Amino acid sequence: MTSNIVGQGFSGSPVFYPDDPDWFIVGMFMADLRGRNTAYVIPIETLTEKFDKEQALFNPSENNIVSTLEKGNEYFQREDYNSSIEYYDKVINDPNFAFAWSNKGKALSSLGKNEEALKCYDRSLEINPNSTFGWSNKGLALYYLGKTEQAIECYSKALEFDSNYAFAWTDEGEAFYVLGKFQQALKCLDKALEISPNHPKTGSCKGMVLHRLGKPEEAEVF
CATH class of the missing domain: 1.25.40.10 (Tetratricopeptide repeat domain)
Structure with missing residues (x-):
């Protein structure tokens, strides 16, 4: 050891x-x-x-x-x-x-x-x-x-x-998404991805947010 x-x-x-x-x-x-x-x-x-x-x-x-x-x-x-x-x-x-x-x-x-x-x-x-x-x-x-x-x-x-703590940023972003607060959700998810770039849930959530913001091409990356 x-x-x-x-x-x-x-x-x-x-x-x-x-x-x-x-x-x-x-x-x-x-x-x-x-x-x-x-x-x-x-x-x-x-x-x-x-x-x-x-x-x-x-x-x-x-x-x-x-x-x-x-x-x-x-x-x-x-x-x-x-x-x-x-x-x-x-x-x-x-x-x-x-x-x-x-x-x-x-x-x-x-x-x-x-x-x-x-x-x-x-x-x-x-x-x-x-x-x-x-x-x-x-x-x-x-x-x-x-x-x-x-x-x-x-x-x-x-x-x-x-x-x-990336998980808290992701979960907060998802919660904002559910409330329809997409810009706030995006900020949280971007912060989560800065900390943990390869977390699949975070990327998936960001893709959904981008779709709702009318940015389908950016969403395809996730």
Whole structure:
């Protein structure tokens, strides 16, 4: 394993991290504890020491909080959302672990339980009100519930904490599109493409916006 590790938060910024997925999870865990959502570089020895201390503070009875969260994430990636919720609940036994609340909300939202998901996001944001990930996911749940203007408020809040989070720019652009605010949508999508040029959803959304603005030739590029 390398002597330095970059723990990726949830920004679209370029990051580097080892192939070992455990360290990716550790990076997310540390990002949550620090109340930040951008990438950062930490010597691995320092990260290990800090993580051990933080783990003891947050849940001294949990043998391996990282592996528990990772297992939940594995089930989430397999789209077995009910199983992922079971593992997130184990981590949530420590009510101060904001990231687990946010992940549980995401799993519930994937099951179409967006009202329940909102409660999880609100709990997450009570613990860490500066979480780009939490605000962005809350916005998405509100969007699915047809509360588009409230969703935009959440996306904007997410971007206050990390203006390089491309997903929030894309989702905000899509929300503006639904409201018929095409110029605002275009600005958001252009910003998202500056950060993440190859994201297919962003390009697709921009193509739809350009069509509605009467620019079909430009839309064909996407």
